[in-house]
Amino acid sequence: xxxxxxxxxxxxAATEAIVQRAETRYEAHRQETFRSADRMFAALMIGQxxxxxxxxxxxxxxxxxxxxxxxxxxxxxxxxxxxxxxSLPVALAWFRPGEPLTRHAVxxxxxxxxxxLIHLTGGRIETxxxxxxxxxxxxxxxxxxxxxxGTVVVATDHLLRGILWPExxxxxxxPEWWRFLEHAFWVVFCISFxxxxxxRSQKDMRVMAERGAELEALSENQWRNSSVxxxxxxxxxxxx
Amino acid sequence: MTVDTNIGTAxxxxxxxxxxxxxxxxxxxxxxxxxxxxxxERVSFLIEGTAQFFLDGRPISxxxxxxx
Numbered sequence: 001x002x003x004x005x006x007x008x009x010x011x012x013a014a015t016e017a018i019v020q021r022a023e024t025r026y027e028a029h030r031q032e033t034f035r036s037a038d039r040m041f042a043a044l045m046i047g048q049x050x051x052x053x054x055x056x057x058x059x060x061x062x063x064x065x066x067x068x069x070x071x072x073x074x075x076x077x078x079x080x081x082x083x084x085x086x087s088l089p090v091a092l093a094w095f096r097p098g099e100p101l102t103r104h105a106v107x108x109x110x111x112x113x114x115x116x117l118i119h120l121t122g123g124r125i126e127t128x129x130x131x132x133x134x135x136x137x138x139x140x141x142x143x144x145x146x147x148x149x150g151t152v153v154v155a156t157d158h159l160l161r162g163i164l165w166p167e168x169x170x171x172x173x174x175p176e177w178w179r180f181l182e183h184a185f186w187v188v189f190c191i192s193f194x195x196x197x198x199x200r201s202q203k204d205m206r207v208m209a210e211r212g213a214e215l216e217a218l219s220e221n222q223w224r225n226s227s228v229x230x231x232x233x234x235x236x237x238x239x240x
Numbered sequence: 241m242t243v244d245t246n247i248g249t250a251x252x253x254x255x256x257x258x259x260x261x262x263x264x265x266x267x268x269x270x271x272x273x274x275x276x277x278x279x280x281e282r283v284s285f286l287i288e289g290t291a292q293f294f295l296d297g298r299p300i301s302x303x304x305x306x307x308x
Contacts (some may be wrong), residue, residue, distance in 0.1 A: 205242035
């Protein structure tokens, strides 16, 4: 085999190895981002559950059925519906961290938490801010389709509850039929920028991985040059 | 003082790079054009030492060029 041919093969092999390592680094970075966000949401979901029970106990702990004092339905909703919303995302974050299914289930769960908290506070407009906070937190995944899932869930929830039970979502019995569109518009406004941010973050992660590959390639080049010099020096000394 | 935290568009330490052209000879690229080449191609140029970097018309070493 000629020296030129051997050098070409060595370069191809080194290139493949470096490119592969860059891809591995990029994927590892993405996975760590996903897993870290999964862990954060698992803790947040449990925190929201406790908070929802606290809200239910504080705002409307009891109701009256005739002369009988009874625990208000909101308390049971907070306990059992809260548990139902929390259980799947937390289980997936625990058993299948980093997987696409997990972060989309988290997005659905988080938006359902917004819906439940809005209901428990009687449709208070201030509680709607939870939606925007949740979208910002979902952007921690740096995976923009997750934001689309969240948006679809919150828009559908507002549409259906706006028709079926408007007090639950807007706090008034007869809102305009199009009010859900107004809320959805601001959500879309918010996620437009979050999507840009996610895409930029992904690009930065890719650039970081590729920068590492370029530095590895430089190092490989320097090692080869030094080897050539060492061989030339050995030849000059007559070592061989 | 301002700090550019965006890695993707951080200022490069070179303003031009010459790399081998597919049909022979060389082609001159801006940093952005070089960055958009496939990684495999860039790595190959750097390993072979066939990419020649320039700053203000003066040739600089690849290690100097890779600093941002």
